Every structure is written in structure tokens, then in C-alpha cells.
Amino acid sequence: MSYSAAKNSQMQKKLRQEAKALLEQGKVDCIIGYEPGSLKHATTPLITKDKAATERLVINPFIVNNLSNFLPYTKGRIGIVAKGCDSRSIVSLIQDNKVKREDLFILGVPCSGLIDVSKVEALVGKYRDEIDDISRQGDIITVKVGAAKKEFSLSQVMFDNCLACELPTPAEYDVLLGEPTSPIGAAAESAGKLDELKAMTAAQRWAFWQNEFRRCTRCYACRNVCPACYCKRCFVDETEPQWLAPMPQEPDNLMFQIIRNLHVSGRCTDCGECERTCPVNIPLRALTRDMYDIVDELFEFKSGMDTKTQPLLTAYEVDEAEDLVK
Amino acid sequence: MADSKKVRKEDLAGLLTEWSRDYAVLAPSRADGVARMAAWDGEDISFLDWYRNTINPVKSLFLPPVEEMFSISRNERGHRIELPPKDDTGCLVFGVRPCDARSLILLDVVFEDAYEDPYYLDRRRRSIVVGLCCTNPCDSCFCTSVDSGPAATAGMDIMFTDIGDNLLVEGISRKGKELVAGNATLAKATRTDENRARKIRLAAEKKITRKIDTGDSKERLLAVFEDESFWQQVSAKCVSCGVCTLLCPTCYCFDINDAMTGGEGSRCRSLDSCAFSSYTKMPMENPRADKWRRVRNKLCHKYEFYPMLFDNIACTGCGRCIRLCPVNWDITQVLDSLPAKHESKI
DSSP, X not given: OOOOHHHHHHHHHHHHHHHHHHXXXXXXXXXXXXXXXXXXXXXXXXXXXXXXXXXXXXXXXXXXXXXXXXXXXXXSXXXXXXXXXXXXXXXXXXXXXXXXXXXXXXXXXXXXXXXXXXXXXHHHTOOGGGOOEEEEETTEEEEEETTEEEEEEHHHHBOHHHXXXXXXXXXXXXXXXSOOOOOOOOHHHHOHHHHHHHTSOHHHHHHHHHHHHTTOOOOOHHHHTOTTOOOSSOGGGOBTTBOSOSXXXXXXXXXXXXXXXXXXXXXXOOOOHHHHHOTTOOOTHHHHHHHHHHHHHHHOOOTTSOTTSOOGGGOOOTTTTGGGOO | OTTOEEEEGGGHHHHHHHHHTTEEEEEEEOTTSSOEEEEOOSSOOTHHHHOSOOSSOGGGGTSOSEEEEEEEEEETTEEEEEOOOOOOOEEEEEEEOHHHHHXXXXXXXXXXXXXXXXXXXXXXXXXXXXEEOOSSOOTTOOGGGTTOOTTOOTXXXXXXEEOSSEEEEEEOSHHHHHHHTTOTTOEEOOHHHHHHHHHHHHHHHHHOOOOOOOTTHHHHHHHHTTOHHHHHHHHTTOOOOSHHHHTOSSOOOEEXXXXXXXXXXXXXXXEOOTTSTTTTOOSSOOTTOSHHHHXXXXXXXXXXXXXXXXXSOSOOOOOHHHHSOTTOOOHHXXXXXXXXXXXXXX
């Protein structure tokens, strides 16, 4: 179904009703959703027990956070708003016994893709707060700056991971807030950085990544927004023995990310949060998406598709991936 | 604005080249896709068009994300400790925004307080801070609520203001006035230039609509300190990453680690963040194992403890913590939501 603002506001209305009813009937202890952010074209997570606060819940093309990240740290029964990618993370957390399915009420959002404001900024040569309006109708995104108006296509302004999304409508949910959506199906258009890197020699790639990670601040936003990174004690904090230098320096910055990427392999759902939140714009998705594709190629495994499948790294079949061990 | 000078924009590169003879000149760059202060390349002044502020605050030039304090090597008689080689070149940082310039004043008192920190102070004392008045502040900026503003000069040696074809140049500190005086590239500014600057500054100040009342924030924080439910609610969506602290112009907490192999190596200090659960981890316990305690600490450090010690709020309203936060946690909303003193339970 094509996107329209009217359908979206219907979905939002339904969400507010459902969320309020869940709290009123005591079916959940809290709601995790999105409310308008304090910046333009932004939302912020809303974690609330307050019935009245459900009136602030929103669904729009800026609901970027993968809210499943909060599940392992939130007590009680939870009503959670989930887009397709988020639902895959939720399923992955259920598979890993980090959260119980019966404690969740999943308010599924059939997603039509999210707008990457940094792409819009680059296209119109203005900063987020200088852009007056970004709206979507069908497959056209209209951006207004003052009296000027420009139109863009989905592949120009959607997040790369949205262009490559395979499951926009959650497979796991308790209520679906709208009609199912289909994938944008523009994976090829989103693979720019990855293709560029694959065309390089190993030495060139190494040089590229070393340069990128030189500006890493080790803020760990990539890890802390990742639902697959739920370890109580991260390897990077180990001191006896110390795995990596705890300070921002090369090659430790890059090593941290490589190890993190290996750790989340088979659980990463390509939600794109690591790359989005990196304050110094390191193209992290080029690493995670490559791992995602490798996992799929070697094991025919896509994480978080259904709760019945065993997690990739706990299941083994004798005839699988023979050429891994030579 | 008395004795102010001006320079034509096309002559700015020439002026910076002149200064490059005596100083390592740094200027805003986005060579690697991220706005930051970097060694000026000798010609590019395009930042005048695109630059609003850097991602990394100016503190990172004086309190770098990581630095060697001393090296440790081995010889026949034991270990030898050496300080890093001293660099005598001073740096001239061009284009520092008023919020970042102010942050240096707030950091100076910390590194001069109990004892003099040679690493920070040495770099600071050899530096010239050339400010650039804000003409296009962001919607996340709230400098006017914390004793600053788009045209504030605190912490600057010289201030530039973009007035169209020219930049107005004002010497602020003694060092700055000396640099400006007698410089042949600079012409005397006219009354019209100064009036134009005044108008531009006023317009910039009007653009800052994010305002909070910080008058009694210290007392309100103290009053709500033990209200766990308030802090639980405030911190719920925080993901405990280090973005808002590591990239804050006034956060100065650091950690010290040894980088050693085979008994040789170096002792380094690097920025730490109170958002991390390991921040105050001690052998027996961690007094801030809970997220809400860490969020409280961050806020109280800036708006309560620091003001008690140094009579200033340790926040310059640069808005980075709002702009860069993965979840759009907004310090101004939290400060606004602090209960008035008399409403608190305690």
C-alpha cells in the first residue's frame, strides 16, 4: 500500500487508543513508543506508565530509534511500538531469552521507511533546523525551505537500511496498527559505500577504515543503542586481561568495532541505529550490513524473522558451511 | 566596539597566512565529513559560508581525547621515565564560537585550581583564541540562558563578526589587542561597519528561542536531589553513551591508563564520561551503578557542584548534547521540569 499522511494519522490514532486501553486495563505496566522530539523533524522515545501521556504518542517518518533496545532494562509487562526492523530485534531478544514473549504487547507499525534528515540536509544544503517542512505523499518527499520547495525520490532521502529493508511490516505483533506495507526494494541503491569498499584492495580497505576510526571518540553510542549489544559486561571493559586499550586510539577503535560486529553477527537486524547515532559519521553500516550478508550467504539465516528458529550461534548442523573449517 | 578594525573577506586568507608565520593556525574544516578544528590548509576560507559549530568542542585542542603523560622505557639500571617532547609553537584557533570560547574560561579554573595541570595549561597559555560571532545559531542553542550569547567575547583574544563583504575585527584580551594593533592587513572600521555588526548581533540573539530559567537551578537541584522517582523518569530514555559528555565543551573528567608491552610503554590520560557505568566503579562497590544516579550526577555537576565551587554554571548552552544525542534527551527540558523549590518533597 502506498504511503499517505492520512493513513499515517489513522495509525497514530489507533496507537493512542490501544496504548491507553492497555494501561487502563492493566494489561501492561508501561508503554514504550515515540513522542515529538525537541528538535525539528525528530522524535524521542517515550517510556511511560501514565495513561494521559499516550496522547503524545506519534507515528511519522522520523521514528528512528529501535525501541527494543530498552526491553532488557525495563521491568514488568511492556507495550512496545515496533516497526519491522524493531520487531526483528524483539524476536532476536526473545530467542536469546533476554525478554519473555508473554511480557510483551507488540504494537506493530507497518513501516514505509524512514527519512534520513542528514541526506535531506545534504540535498538542500541546509541544516535540520533551517528546513521548514519535510513531508511525504506516496513515493515523493517534499522539502520546504522558506518559499522554495523541492521534491525527492525515496532512494534519495530514505535511510540506506530502509531502502534495503526486507521486513517493513512486523512478523511478530499483538496488534497491527495499519495495513501491511511492502519493501521499498532499493537495496542496490543503498549499497554505495559497501560497493565502493568491496572494489578496493584489502590494503586500501584497511587504510580507509583506519582513517575513519581515527576520529572515533569511543562514546559507545553504537553499542549502547544496539539491541543486540546487551552484555552486562562488554569485552571492552575487561581489564584482567585487558582486551583493548580503553582510550580512543588506533588500532583499538577499529578493533573494538570489528569484535562488536562479530559479537552481534546472527543477531544484527540491519536496523541502522549504530550508523545513525555515530556523532562523527563513521559509516558503521558498511561493516554490519556486510556481516549480515555473509551470515545469510553462509548459513541462510536472517536474524529475528520468527521466534521458533534457534539463534544462529547456538544451532549447528553437521553439513553446514563446510568451507568454514578447512 | 571602540577601535575596531575590519578585513575584506578576500583578504582573510592573507591574514591567516601572516599569522601562520608565528602560530600553528587551526580553522574549521570538514575535510573528513565532520566539522572540526583542523590545521588550516593555507587557502580555504569556505567555512565562512557553511560553518555553524564543530562537532568536537574546542576543549579537545587543550584536553585532547587521549594524550601521553610520560613514556616508560627500560635500560640496564631499571626504568626510565620521560616527559613527552615539548612543543613550543603556539596555536591560533580561528573561528571559535562564543560558547566554546567561554568553555575555556570554565576549564581554566579547574586546571589551575588545586594544582596547576601542566599539560592543559601549557597548551592554553600558548594559544590565541580567535572567536567568530554567531550569526546563524542553531535551534538547539541556549547560550543566552547561561550567561553567554552569540556575540559574547568571554574567553576570546580577538573576535571577528561577519558583516557581509567584510569581517569586523575586535581585540578583546591584551594579547589579542596587540595582534590586531599595527596589522597592515586590517583597516579601521567605520561607524557604518560597527552599526551593521550591532544589527547582525541583535538579530542573532533574537534567533535564540530556547530559553530556560537558570536563576535558581542550583537550589532546585539540591531540593530534588534525593527524589529517586524524579530521576528515574528523567533518565528513562538515556542509553548511557558518552556523546553528551565527551563532546561537551565543559566536561573535563579524565581517566589514566598505562599502555604497556613488555614493561615499556606510556602512561596516558583520556577523556572519561560519567555516563558510563564504570565511571566510579571501585573495588567494593559502584556508587553510581544505577543510570538515574549517573544522569543526576551529570546535571548536578554542571548546574550545582561546579557553581558552588566556581560561581559559574558549567554549561555554555552550545546545544551539542541536544543535537547529537541518540535519543534527543534534552537538558533544557529536564532543567525546566525541575520542581520549584517549595514544591519538592524534601
